[in-house]
Amino acid sequence: MRTTITACLAAATLVLTACGSSDGGSDEASEDQGKVADLLMTGAGDAGFELDRDCVNETVGELSDADAKALADAGLEGDADISAEGEAIGERIFSECVDAASYLDALVASYGEDDPTIDTECLKSALEGKTVDEIGDELYDAALGCANDG
DSSP: OOOSHHHHHHHHHHHHTTOOOOOSOOSSOOHHHHHHHHHHHHHHHHHTOOBOHHHHHHHHTTSOHHHHHHHHHHTTTSOOOOOTTHHHHHHHHHHHHBOHHHHHHHHHHHHHHHOTTBOHHHHHHHHTTOOHHHHHHHHHHHHHHTBOOO
């Protein structure tokens, strides 16, 4: 079992960045697209942050049938071989569908567990109100700025 949020996020990111483009299919999600949406929701929950289900469903609905099948078959632990277009959609899921406040809470908790020299209140304060992308961009520097010497 994964013990840190970083490890969980890495697993979720594999799925999040491995989405594909629409192949012009119907408006109704395929069975594999539904499985991918469920995997994303489970991965986020396991990692301790929230995803907007409607946003996930809408974005995952853009997956090609082949990409959806590859992702559903690979699961959270697998390494799916998907189309290049999927990278941008995966980034969009992470940027648009992740609840920034719950993501920050999960990261701060993980940092606190992994490194007792990090002042978690300082870290949370430094990143509070930021978007998911801003948190990702500023996390390392904020953690360094919130490290105690002891």
